[in-house]
Amino acid sequence: MDANMNQLAQLLANSLDHAQNREAEKQLKSVETTPGFPLMLLRTVATAELPINVRLAGALFFKNLIRRSWTDEEGNHKFAASDVTAIKAELLGVMIQVPPNLQVQIGEAISVIADSDFYKKWDTLVTELASKLDPNNPSVTTGVLTVAHSIFKRWRPLFRSDELFLEILHVLDRFGQPYLSLLQATDSLIESSKSDKAKLTELYKMLNLLIKIFFDLSCQELPPVFEDNLSSIMQLFHKYLTTSNPLLATSEEDESGLEEYVKAGICEILVLYMQKYEDAFGTLTSDFASATWTLLTTTGLEPKYDILVSKALKFLTSVAGNQRHKNVFGSALDEVIQKIIIPNMTLRTSDEELFEDDPIEFIRRDLEGSDSDTRRRAANDFLRQLMEQSEGPVTETTNKYIQEFLKKGDWKSRDTALYLFNSIAIKGVVTQYGVSSTNLLVDIIGFFQQHIAPDLSKAPNEVHPILRVDAIRYIYTFRSQFTKDQLVQVIPLLVTHLSSSEYVVYTYSAITIERILYLQADKKPLFTKEEIGPASGELLKTLLALITKDTRPEKIAENEFLMRCVMRILIICREDSAANAEDVLNSLIKITVEISKNPSNPRFNHYHFEALGALIRFVGPVNPAGFENALSGPFFGILQHEVSEFLPYVFQLLGLLLECNPKAPLPEIYQRLIDPILAVTLWETRGNVPALVRLLNAVCARESEYILKNQKIVPIFGIFQKLLSAKSTEGSAFDLLDGLVANFPTHALNPYMGQVFNLIMIRLTGSRTENLTSRFTKFFYVLASRVEQHMGPDWAIHAVDSVQAKVFGELYKAFIVPSTQKLTKFLDRKTAVVGLTRIVTSSKIAAADGEYANMWAGSINALLKLLEVPPTPAEGGGAGYDQTTETDLDDVSFSVSFATLNTARKPLSDPFPEVVDARKWVGGEVKRSQAYQQRNSELGADVKAVLDGYA
Secondary structure, three states, X not given: OOHHHHHHHHHHHHHXXXXXXXXXXXXXXXXXXXXXXXXXXXXXXXOOOOOHHHHHHHHHHHHXXXXXXXXXXXXXXXXXXXXXXXXXXXXXXXXXXXXXXXXXXXXXXXXXXXXXXXXXXXXXXHHHHHHOOOOOOHHHHHHHHHHHHHHHHHHOOOOOOHHHHHHHHHHHHHHHHHHHHHHHHHHHHHHOOOOOHHHHHHHHHHHHHHHHHHHHHHOOOOOHHXXXXXXXXXHHHHHHHHOOOHHHOOOOOOOOOHHHHHHHXXXXXXXXXXXXXXXXXXXXXXHHHHHHHHHHHHOOOOHHHHHHHHHHHHHHHHHHOOHHHOOOOHHXXXXXXXHHHHHHHOOOHHHHHHHHHOHHHHHHHHHOOOOOOOHXXXXXXXXXXXXXXOHHHHHHHHHHHHHHHHHHOOHHHHHHHHHHHHHHHEEEEEEOOEXXXXXXXXXXXXXXXXXXHHHHHOOHXXXXXXXXXXXXXXXXXXXXXXXXXXXXXXXXXXXXXXXXXXXXXXXXXXXXXHHHHHOEEOOEEOOOHHHHHHHHHHHHHHHHHHHOOOOOHHHHOOOHHHHHHHHHHHHHHHHHXXXXXXXXXXXXXXXXXXXXXXOOOHHHHHHHHHHHHHHHHHHHHHOHHHHHHHHHXXXXXXXXXXXXXXXXXXXXHHHHHHHOOOOOOOOHHHHHHHHHHHOHHHHHOHHHHHHHHHHHHHHHHHOHHHHHHOOOHHHHHHHHHHHHXXXXXXXXXXXXXXXXXXXXXHHHHHXXXXXXXXXXXXXXXXXXXXXXHHXXXXXXXXXXXXXXXXXXXXXXXXXXXXXXOOHHHXXXXXXXXXXXXXOOOHHHHHHHHHHHHHHHHHOOOOOOOOXXXXXXXXXHHHHHHHHHOOOOOOHHHHOOOOHHHOOOHHHOOHHHOOOOOHHHOOOOOOOOOOOOOHXXXXXXXXXXXXXXXXXXXXXXXXXXXXHHHHO
């Protein structure tokens, strides 16, 4: 090794030492994009003489370096061209020769590079992968197949496109035949290695990956190379679905083995081919359905078989859902329900253990669909599919078993009965408001009153906790089917169960209370603050006590469902939360302090900060100084300790706090915050950007004079320039610009506007996006409409033309007018209407003798187009909190380190409240203007007729 590589190895070793790791990582990052460094790092990982922990540190650093620095947002390589070429040339070779734990990291790096470069910038990769496939060298081939799968699986969720199919064809041309040869060779080797456990294990790892890749290659279109060999391929799959080798069995009851994964993968392929390629696969359906039936009736109830059983059930579900095969189970309906559905719906010992030992996991599996690979969910889906095809007979047959289980009286039988009832009662999709449609052959409310409600009223020792959870879950599931009066009777029962000693019981009660409070009627909450307010104090006290029962940070943050219920109560009660605000705020502050020590549950954190946001938003204006004093400690502590997960939340809430007291001077502690939030390093983290803009605009609104006096406006414009330069932050750049225009006097902005428009024009003529042109258009109309603030159209046009003479005319024609019609939001369109009206009525530049006289008639046409397609006002006027805009947190990607707090959103305000009827206002303004009197002869009769109709 040369001296440089020795030095790098020492830095990697230091990064593993707690006392030196910060300094070592800092030094590594300072040189990471230096030409030659990425390649040297890769070669260090490949150096067998180095300690394995140092090589692993290098592999991890290499993977993360590739993730953050391989390309920029435009897809251009950030490394030197020589490094890019050399890395691609050496990467696969390195992965093949390093130990398995390093292989994983290098394989992930290859996947990242492939995400951006494959296949057009890396067209040799597939050929190289195919050349390394060797059935007699399983360890190497497994690594190659792992990489191939990581690249090809990206196709699974994608929509069809010519570009996608060209990529798949590129792969099939080079990989299809070698893949088939390897599949057949692997099968032969497995046949000859049946008694060699070690070799068999390696070969089954290969087979498992081969099956995954078969799915990848088939996911968009049936490959001709597979279609031509479908009979022999499916024969091979049938063999591995129906045979077992005891050498591959695992000794643990809950540990799935390679054989289970292989069979489960084959079942996934069967589902795909049944759903997409039934015309080619159809004749094989009967054999595979029979094999799957046998598999399901002979497989044990141990948890290790759960994934296999659920996938097998999904195949039978897809068969039942196919029109050509829908009657395949008709003659054996009773047997299907008795032998397949009921055994897989029955609660097992392992489920009871999960209920006791890991209650939060039990809830997530049960509630969130993370049980998609469980027997119960798959059996439920199968039964519902059968019911879709034959509702009457399935309902009748299932009801027979429901009644049998209810008569038995033991809790397990009753649990099975309730689950069976849910399966046949639910129709259609389950929305955020509960079940939208039900089976008319069953009585939802009657069943509840007869078989479920009694369990909610009995003493704890009289009903098994799981049955109590079943009862609460029933309310949760069918909440939309209950009337408000019925829910009024149910809620006190749920509140009582918050005092249960059983984790799952009180959590499910909180979940159900929260979802009932979320219900809406006519786009307003079903339950009002007047109805919930009187009980809210005790409810909040109970919930917060449950959250903080175990004071360890990770345990406090474990149960997001409790915190979501706290959040919902505060949102419903709004200003009425003031009566309990002090106690609730103190509890939330204590929670903030604890969870900031170890942020562990993103969903809990989000609901927690939403709850704080609700309290600040609705109660903060009553006592702004009290809130500022109480929250400054924990919030500034998070900033000081750089708790990265919480920074965006804190920035948003600090902005909301400032808006609670708009007339007061900026407190000194916030003045001290201005310099840190203007530091460029803080803006480097993309997740911070929207929240920092929110905070900075709030600071400017409170203390523009301080910012001007201390010349802080210059770095703010510098931040605008930085944000505008990247597509991902250009929207935030305009949010910041809008804040500057709203909060600073025109004379303070004048020195900078020429440069602002210069930067915008560079982007418009370079890497333009739809969002950029839309935001530029909106911004121009904001300026054009602000006549009372000494701006207006001429001021804006002069600012643009200060960059380059007469350039505004080109921008107006090319970008502003076409984008005007694309504005969709009510206030954006209204601002555009006012801006265009100012152009046609008061602009000297657009007047008959002005330098842009030719834009006058076109502006009237653009104005009338806006008015003739009237906008729809935002719900509730857009001024207050609107829960209909809430994001489903399952859709939020926490990896980007930013999620908008709905309770901290800046309220929308209409800048032109005096313009009530836009058409009438425009008609009056235009008709009164001297410009119209002088120039209406330039307009067509139809245009004049429309304007006459406005007056």
